[in-house]
Every structure is written in structure tokens, then in C-alpha cells.
Amino acid sequence: MADASFQPSRIPGFATVAVLAFVCLYLPIFTLVAYAFNAGTSIAVWEGVSLHWFARAWENEAVKSATLRSLLIATTASAVSTAVATLAALGTTRRAAYHGQTFIYVLINQPLMVPEIVTAVALMIFFGVIKQWTGYQGLGYLILAHTAFCIPFAYLPIRARLEGMDLSLETAASDLYASNWQTFRHVTLPLLAPGILAGAMLAFVISLDDVVITEFVKSGGQDTLPTYMLGQMRRAITPEVNAISTGLLGLTVILLTAFFLLTRKKG
Structure with a gap:
């Protein structure tokens, strides 16, 4: 024992x-x-403290364009994936057990278990066929790819929140003749809101930081901030890349801290 x-x-x-x-x-x-605060041009030799590289990154139009594109993709992908994940979580927790429920749970979380490179190659082939059929080369493919990849990340905290919620309040609302929609709108959704927000923030961070799927799916001129940085490192590495990385790291830390505060158990 x-x-x-x-x-x-x-x-x-x-x-x-x-x-x-x-x-x-x-x-x-x-x-x-x-x-990132190095005054010199070397990434390995310290030459004093300076904010020069942060200012240079701020004035770089390519960095601005990649940042805005990253924020657009991450915001849209997190919103859509969170909505889908919320519906999936409700469908796998707020009803009686049914045949195939475990399989559905595994299917939703499959992207977490499969190497990301496999998902990236599959999405590249799938969207490549669609591109040939439609001729469309826009950001829609990146948004859809990020959405599909982010769904399980949003699903987990939402499902965890639902499993920790007492059904008695929803049952009481039904006993008071509230419809299913009224029960969801006035009881379930307010209680579930922290989980939804946590899932959205986690999906946003995952999308914002993604490199592999973006690199395989994007078309020409659709660099996000991480892929732009990867391209710069292939050419000439300067402390500007460190400055961009520091800004991206700061944003990620802020969002993950908020995620932790929302999901921790009180008392």
C-alpha cells in the first residue's frame, strides 16, 4: 500500500x-x-541601455502590418472558437449521458493530441484544394485554420467551469416555468461567463503565438507577427527582434495572468 x-x-x-x-x-x-534594451546592434554583446530598438520596431511599417494582421486573426479566431466551444461544452455536459459522448469529447480534443505539424499539413492540403476551386487567397483561410486549432483550448476551461457549476439553480429556474432559453440567458450564461472569458483569452494567446499552422496556410504577403520574426531571423538578427519578442511576451503574460485569476478556485 x-x-x-x-x-x-x-x-x-x-x-x-x-x-x-x-x-x-x-x-x-x-x-x-x-x-531587447541593448544599445548596440549585436544580440550577444552588451553595449548599454537604450529603447532604440523598441522605437525602431514601433516605426517599422512591416511590423505594424503584421501586428494588426495577427490581432485581427487572433480576435476573430478566438471569438468564433469560443462560441463553438461553448456550444460543444453545453452539449457534452448539460444533458443526460448518451452513446458516443466519450468519442465526441475525444474528437473535440484531438488537435491537442496530434502533433501541430500534422494539423498544419492537413490544413494546407485541404485549403489548397479550396484555393484552386475558388481562386480566393484571403485571410479567411488563416482565420478558419486558427479557429479549428483553438476550439479545444477554449473548450477545456469552459467545460471545467460547467462541470463545477451546481445544477440546482438551473433546475429551480425550470421549476419556475422558465424556458430553456430563459434559463440559459439568466442563469447558466452569467455563471459560465468567467469560463467563457478564460477560454477566449487562452484561444487568443494560442492564435497570436502560432507559427507552424500559419506558416503552412498563409499566402504571400500574409505574415503575422511570429512569422515575420521568423523571416527576419533567417536574414539578419538584430535586437529589434528581441524588442518585438519582449512586447509579444508581455502581452502573453498579461493575458495568461488574467486567465489564471479567472479560473482559480476561490476560498
């Missing part, structure tokens, strides 16, 4: 391994942020 008092933190060397893991994980990030 397992010892209930067993604590992994008491294993000899646990603290050392944990510290090394955090150093390997976060030291490169801290180094990137520090060199």
Missing part, C-alpha cells in the same frame, strides 16, 4: 533539479528581454 505521507519534494536532490529546470526554462527568456 502506498505511503500517504510520501512527498516528492523530500526526495534528495529534488530542489536542485527543480532549480535547474527553472533556470534552463526562464534564463533564456530573461536574456532575450535584457538584450
Whole structure:
């Protein structure tokens, strides 16, 4: 029988391994942020503190265009994927168990289990056929691709919120002759709102940071901020890339902090 008092933190060397893991994980990030403020042109030689590269990135029209495109795609994809994920979560939690429910749950979360490169190649082939049929080369493909990929990320916090909600209030509303829509509008939706917002923010971050799917699906002149940065690194790396990375990192940290605050259990 397992010892209930067993604590992994008491294993000899646990603290050392944990510290090394955090150093390997976060030291490169801290180094990137520090060199974003480097006054010189080298990404490895410190030449003083300056905001020059942030100003240069701000004045770069290509960066502005890629940023606006990224925000447009991420906002639209997160909104659509959250709406679909909400309906899916309601359909898999707010009804009696039915045959195939587990299969549907696995199907929704399939993109989380399949390597992203596989999803990217599949989407590239699928949209490539549509492009040949229609001749359309717009951002719609990127939005649809990001939406499909973000659905499971939005689904998980929404489903978790639903599973933690007491059914008694919804039952009471039905007993008071509220219709299904009235129950959803006035009881379920207000209680579910933090989960929906958390799912939307997580989907937004996933879409904003995506590189692999974007790189495979996008057409010419449709660079997002991450793919623009990847292209710059293939040519000539300057601290401007560090500055852009720092700004993207800051936005991601803010959104993930808000996600944590919304999903943590109170009390």
C-alpha cells in the first residue's frame, strides 16, 4: 500500500533539479528581454541601455502590418472558437449521458493530441484544394485554420467551469416555468461567463503565438507577427527582434495572468 505521507519534494536532490529546470526554462527568456534594451546592434554583446530598438520596431511599417494582421486573426479566431466551444461544452455536459459522448469529447480534443505539424499539413492540403476551386487567397483561410486549432483550448476551461457549476439553480429556474432559453440567458450564461472569458483569452494567446499552422496556410504577403520574426531571423538578427519578442511576451503574460485569476478556485 502506498505511503500517504510520501512527498516528492523530500526526495534528495529534488530542489536542485527543480532549480535547474527553472533556470534552463526562464534564463533564456530573461536574456532575450535584457538584450531587447541593448544599445548596440549585436544580440550577444552588451553595449548599454537604450529603447532604440523598441522605437525602431514601433516605426517599422512591416511590423505594424503584421501586428494588426495577427490581432485581427487572433480576435476573430478566438471569438468564433469560443462560441463553438461553448456550444460543444453545453452539449457534452448539460444533458443526460448518451452513446458516443466519450468519442465526441475525444474528437473535440484531438488537435491537442496530434502533433501541430500534422494539423498544419492537413490544413494546407485541404485549403489548397479550396484555393484552386475558388481562386480566393484571403485571410479567411488563416482565420478558419486558427479557429479549428483553438476550439479545444477554449473548450477545456469552459467545460471545467460547467462541470463545477451546481445544477440546482438551473433546475429551480425550470421549476419556475422558465424556458430553456430563459434559463440559459439568466442563469447558466452569467455563471459560465468567467469560463467563457478564460477560454477566449487562452484561444487568443494560442492564435497570436502560432507559427507552424500559419506558416503552412498563409499566402504571400500574409505574415503575422511570429512569422515575420521568423523571416527576419533567417536574414539578419538584430535586437529589434528581441524588442518585438519582449512586447509579444508581455502581452502573453498579461493575458495568461488574467486567465489564471479567472479560473482559480476561490476560498
